Amino acid sequence: MPTKPTTGAPTKITQGSQTKGGIGESTLRPDGTLKVTGEFAYSSDMWHEDMLWGQILRSTVAHAEIVSIDTVEALKTPGVYAVMTYDDLPTEVKNYGLEIQDTPVLAHGKVRHHGEPVAIVAADHPETARRAAAKIKVEYRELPVITDEASATAPDAILIHEGRDDHHIGHVPHPNIVHRQPIIRGDVEEAAKKADFVVKGEYTFGMQDQAFLGPESGLAVPGEDGGVDLYIATQWLHSDLKQIAPVLGLPEDKVRMTLSGVGGAFGGREDLSMQIHACLLALRTGKPVKIVYNRFESFFGHVHRHPAKLYYEHGATKDGKLTHLKARIVLDGGAYASASPAVVGNASSLGAGPYVVDNVDIEAIALYTNNPPCGAMRGFGAVQACFAYEAQMDKLADKVGMDRVAFRQLNAMEQGTIMPTGQAVDSPAPVAELLRRVKAMPMPPEQQWLAAGEAADVRQLPGGLSNTTHGEGVVRGVGYAVGIKNVGFSEGFDDYSTARVRMEVVGGEPVATVHTAMAEVGQGGVTVHAQIARTELGVTQVTINPADTQVGSAGSTSASRQTYVTGGAVKNSCELVREKVLELGRRKFGSYHPAWATAELLLEGGKVVTDGGEVLADLVDVLEGEAVEIEAEWRHRPTEAFDLRTGQGFGHVQYTFAAHRAVVEVDTELGLVKVIELACAQDVGKALNPLSVIGQIQGGTTQGLGVAVMEEIIVDPKTAKVRNPSFTDYLIPTILDTPTIPVDVLELADDHAPYGLRGIGEAPTLSSTPAVLAAIRNATGLELNRTPVRPEHLTGTA
Amino acid sequence: MRVNFTVNGRKQEADDVWEGESLLYVLRERMGLPGSKNACEQGECGSCTVRLDGVPVCSCLVAAGQVEGREVVTVEGLADFAKQRAEHGGCASGACGTSLQDAQQWAAKGQDSQTGEGTELAPIQQAFIDAGAVQCGFCTPGLLVAADEMLEHNPNPTDADIREALSGNLCRCTGYEKIMDAVRLAAARQGEAV
Numbered sequence: 001m002p003t004k005p006t007t008g009a010p011t012k013i014t015q016g017s018q019t020k021g022g023i024g025e026s027t028l029r030p031d032g033t034l035k036v037t038g039e040f041a042y043s044s045d046m047w048h049e050d051m052l053w054g055q056i057l058r059s060t061v062a063h064a065e066i067v068s069i070d071t072v073e074a075l076k077t078p079g080v081y082a083v084m085t086y087d088d089l090p091t092e093v094k095n096y097g098l099e100i101q102d103t104p105v106l107a108h109g110k111v112r113h114h115g116e117p118v119a120i121v122a123a124d125h126p127e128t129a130r131r132a133a134a135k136i137k138v139e140y141r142e143l144p145v146i147t148d149e150a151s152a153t154a155p156d157a158i159l160i161h162e163g164r165d166d167h168h169i170g171h172v173p174h175p176n177i178v179h180r181q182p183i184i185r186g187d188v189e190e191a192a193k194k195a196d197f198v199v200k201g202e203y204t205f206g207m208q209d210q211a212f213l214g215p216e217s218g219l220a221v222p223g224e225d226g227g228v229d230l231y232i233a234t235q236w237l238h239s240d241l242k243q244i245a246p247v248l249g250l251p252e253d254k255v256r257m258t259l260s261g262v263g264g265a266f267g268g269r270e271d272l273s274m275q276i277h278a279c280l281l282a283l284r285t286g287k288p289v290k291i292v293y294n295r296f297e298s299f300f301g302h303v304h305r306h307p308a309k310l311y312y313e314h315g316a317t318k319d320g321k322l323t324h325l326k327a328r329i330v331l332d333g334g335a336y337a338s339a340s341p342a343v344v345g346n347a348s349s350l351g352a353g354p355y356v357v358d359n360v361d362i363e364a365i366a367l368y369t370n371n372p373p374c375g376a377m378r379g380f381g382a383v384q385a386c387f388a389y390e391a392q393m394d395k396l397a398d399k400v401g402m403d404r405v406a407f408r409q410l411n412a413m414e415q416g417t418i419m420p421t422g423q424a425v426d427s428p429a430p431v432a433e434l435l436r437r438v439k440a441m442p443m444p445p446e447q448q449w450l451a452a453g454e455a456a457d458v459r460q461l462p463g464g465l466s467n468t469t470h471g472e473g474v475v476r477g478v479g480y481a482v483g484i485k486n487v488g489f490s491e492g493f494d495d496y497s498t499a500r501v502r503m504e505v506v507g508g509e510p511v512a513t514v515h516t517a518m519a520e521v522g523q524g525g526v527t528v529h530a531q532i533a534r535t536e537l538g539v540t541q542v543t544i545n546p547a548d549t550q551v552g553s554a555g556s557t558s559a560s561r562q563t564y565v566t567g568g569a570v571k572n573s574c575e576l577v578r579e580k581v582l583e584l585g586r587r588k589f590g591s592y593h594p595a596w597a598t599a600e601l602l603l604e605g606g607k608v609v610t611d612g613g614e615v616l617a618d619l620v621d622v623l624e625g626e627a628v629e630i631e632a633e634w635r636h637r638p639t640e641a642f643d644l645r646t647g648q649g650f651g652h653v654q655y656t657f658a659a660h661r662a663v664v665e666v667d668t669e670l671g672l673v674k675v676i677e678l679a680c681a682q683d684v685g686k687a688l689n690p691l692s693v694i695g696q697i698q699g700g701t702t703q704g705l706g707v708a709v710m711e712e713i714i715v716d717p718k719t720a721k722v723r724n725p726s727f728t729d730y731l732i733p734t735i736l737d738t739p740t741i742p743v744d745v746l747e748l749a750d751d752h753a754p755y756g757l758r759g760i761g762e763a764p765t766l767s768s769t770p771a772v773l774a775a776i777r778n779a780t781g782l783e784l785n786r787t788p789v790r791p792e793h794l795t796g797t798a
Numbered sequence: 799m800r801v802n803f804t805v806n807g808r809k810q811e812a813d814d815v816w817e818g819e820s821l822l823y824v825l826r827e828r829m830g831l832p833g834s835k836n837a838c839e840q841g842e843c844g845s846c847t848v849r850l851d852g853v854p855v856c857s858c859l860v861a862a863g864q865v866e867g868r869e870v871v872t873v874e875g876l877a878d879f880a881k882q883r884a885e886h887g888g889c890a891s892g893a894c895g896t897s898l899q900d901a902q903q904w905a906a907k908g909q910d911s912q913t914g915e916g917t918e919l920a921p922i923q924q925a926f927i928d929a930g931a932v933q934c935g936f937c938t939p940g941l942l943v944a945a946d947e948m949l950e951h952n953p954n955p956t957d958a959d960i961r962e963a964l965s966g967n968l969c970r971c972t973g974y975e976k977i978m979d980a981v982r983l984a985a986a987r988q989g990e991a992v
Binding site: 031035036041042047127211215262263265266292295452457465521523694700701703727732733736738 | 816839919926939978
């Protein structure tokens with residue numbers, strides 16, 4: 001029986017000081033100037049004397065035995081320094097993976113998906129490397145492709161991975177299922193008898209790509225000590241390190257990693273891409289090696305969001321109360337496990353949404369198939385579920401005869417609600433209030449395309465500058481949705497962060513230096529760390545050191561966790577530094593004033609002050625000739641694994657909620673959709689940097705919009721090959737596709753979290769998609785059980 | 799082949815250029831100007847936008863040989879370019895490069911390599927920082943060049959004008975709202991300054 005986690009006392013909100021540039025202010029990014037002048041060094045901008053370029057040869061088929069690989073012609077190409085295949089790997093460790101090490105560094109005897117790395121080349125010019133890679137002859141013997149649940153679990157199905165020995169194999173019904181998690185609570189069969197209305201639905205969620213703009217890239221520089229320095233864009237340096245070092249046969253301290261500029265991530269940089277390949281080539285050639293994917297390769301170079309089939313049955317009484325939920329969520333994990341097990345945990349445990357429903361039977365599985373590997377993307381399993389349960393809520397509300405928002409509010413969870421996992425929600429859960437707020441926002445005016453005068457401004461209409469309508473056939477629709485996301489790594493994971501904080505006098509001023517391994521991927525963590533240091537240490541000058549592996553792990557920049565966990569670690573280390581500084585002050589100046597011993601002391605405005613505001617010493621004098629430095633790990637309260645049969649357990653550290661209202665206009669004749677407005681209300685606990693918070697909400701909302709109306713990686717079901725690996729064919733929202741996104745930020749403190757904050761990055765990506773779908777359904781009267789919606793789904797020509 | 803052209807007001811010569819190399823590659827890998835970004839290299843994302851004889855182009859789609867004898871302005875030269883335009887009362891011709899002398903002055907300016915402090919910024923650059931329009935920043939250089947060019951010929955854009963002008967520049971982080979704010983802010987400040 002796992003021990004019940006302690007909830008602990010509320011974190012002290014702040015040391016009480018008000019320092020300019022501290023938390024709660026919209027301070028500007030410390031890297032802003034470098035980013036607007038083009039000076040900021042992204043991983044693809046790295047350059048080194050005598051640098052070579054690496055190129056990866058990828059499989060042209062999805063599932064095949066490799067009969068032979070002939071590298072002779074490639075090696076003969078002038079300018080080529082090395083060609084490596086599986087046989088050239090230096091140690092017995094030839095696989096890697098986030099949780100299950102099932103991903104080959106280079107294919108061995110078999111390829112399991114389209115675009116799998118088979119060989120690597122280093123040459124003195126990228127085009128030389130590309131042409132040499134093209135000269136490598138690989139003979140494949142093709143195998144039948146497994147592309148869905150039926151083909152994966154057929155009795156005679158080829159096993160994607162033979163001889164599995166991971167810790168999920170014991171509880172999955174078929175070896176082509178990565179992980180299965182049921183969540184069972186109450187008595188669904190009994191409860192179903194009390195339902196006056198039952199709604200069943202089958203939903204399909206398409207494969208979404210993170211489509212970060214900075215392609216996978218990095219520079220590996222061989223060291224004189226036989227080690228390697230790797231400059232890389234990633235979401236988690238230390239997780240990469242653990243996977244890279246064993247393959248290279250190096251101890252971890254000989255693989256020195258430094259975070260270079262990261263051009264967005266959104267989950268797509270949780271798994272390794274070119275890291276090991278660049279290091280292998282650098283160590284083989286003795287020269288620095290740079291690898292930069294182009295966009296085509298990037299579509300093959302990282303995992304995607306799991307496409308899903310979701311089967312939902314909800315019941316409600318005639319007064320609108322939910323009676324039960326039966327759900328089955330089938331996620332396609334593709335050829336390798338990546339983060340699939342954790343995505344299954346999220347999809348199942350959050351599968352009921354932010355609603356009170358006492359009788360639940362949910363099952364989520366992830367498949368092994370020959371489709372592209374899928375793993376982490378913003379929203380992580382909760383996105384797919386939200387799309388389904390929110391469609392169900394609208395259908396149920398209609399059956400009961402209630403307003404759709406009122407129906408949700410009637411069933412909305414709140415603080416104290418017991419989740420289907422048995423976990424009590426022990427911090428604010430303002431689901432009904434968020435819906436009320438988003439509904440109360442003013443509606444955008446009708447027919448905005450006529451606002452500027454008599455003639456229609458086609459830019460305001462579906463079809464836009466294609467000039468397909470001047471308003472004929474255009475119908476407006478409104479839709480609502482709300483979602484629930486967990487924050488931080490769940491299910492018992494030791495989810496800690498480390499922060500090193502130093503305080504000293506530089507140039508006659510007290511300066512704090514913060515050093516963490518946190519991956520700044522654009523979210524603004526570096527801004528927030530400086531704010532925390534100012535608030536806790538009462539200084540103006542804060543230096544943020546580059547993230548590297550010379551300091552302890554900061555965990556992943558994912559799961560909306562960095563401000564909570566690494567922010568928490570920075571706060572904690574600052575508090576420890578503050579105690580040391582005060583000790584120092586007492587030692588130096590304690591005899592001059594009794595308050596040193598008796599009063600509560602703060603650091604404020606570069607001075608040591610009493611809580612009554614009396615100045616005791618200048619920090620410059622306290623710190624003269626000394627530096628105070630602390631490196632410490634910090635943990636949030638522990639979670640526990642979900643029971644493998646019932647799904648019961650204190651699995652998540654924090655929940656986060658957002659609600660959306662979408663207003664769309666649809667050209668019903670051509671099936672073109674224009675989203676007019678996507679309003680969002682979100683509880684953020686405490687906005688440490690309001691400008692950044694709103695930026696996150698608007699960005700997340702837009703990614704949800706993308707998968708509602710345009711974004712989908714198309715995989716040919718006959719060959720499992722990707723058909724649209726480019727920005728020509730995989731569309732993401734442009735500034736013309738994106739509406740105004742008014743945001744209403746609610747701040748209800750979670751007493752368990754530093755400053756009461758709530759992780760915010762992912763929640764808006766959940767409810768945005770179902771809100772847009774609901775609005776399109778509202779405009780067209782169509783059922784629309786899949787996303788993204790394409791014109792043919794609206795015109796009946798699909 | 800050898801290509802002679804002007805970048806940010808400075809004469810440049812690139813040797814051993816392959817026929818297939820793009821202007822983007824030459825800027826990034828041969829000129830030491832990686833500010834123009836390589837997000838798609840097929841003209842879909844706009845992150846490599848530069849001015850070629852004043853006209854905004856995707857430098858990934860311009861063959862290096864095509865720039866022989868022409869003028870290129872990249873994000874690295876944007877501040878000086880905007881400054882010179884302001885001093886000369888704007889530039890409507892679409893062919894207003896930075897003079898060699900100005901470019902050398904620009905190149906000589908000191909700045910803190912860590913924070914970029916001391917850097918003089920174009921109004922559109924400052925507005926992007928102030929409005930929170932920069933997150934990961936990978937789309938930023940292209941957007942800055944495109945937005946600056948729009949404000950040059952349309953100092954009072956409507957929202958629809960801004961969206962139309964920037965529709966060739968993808969951003970994945972911001973949802974574009976803060977970019978709209980930044981361009982509106984730059985336009986408003988430009989209006990006040992006149």
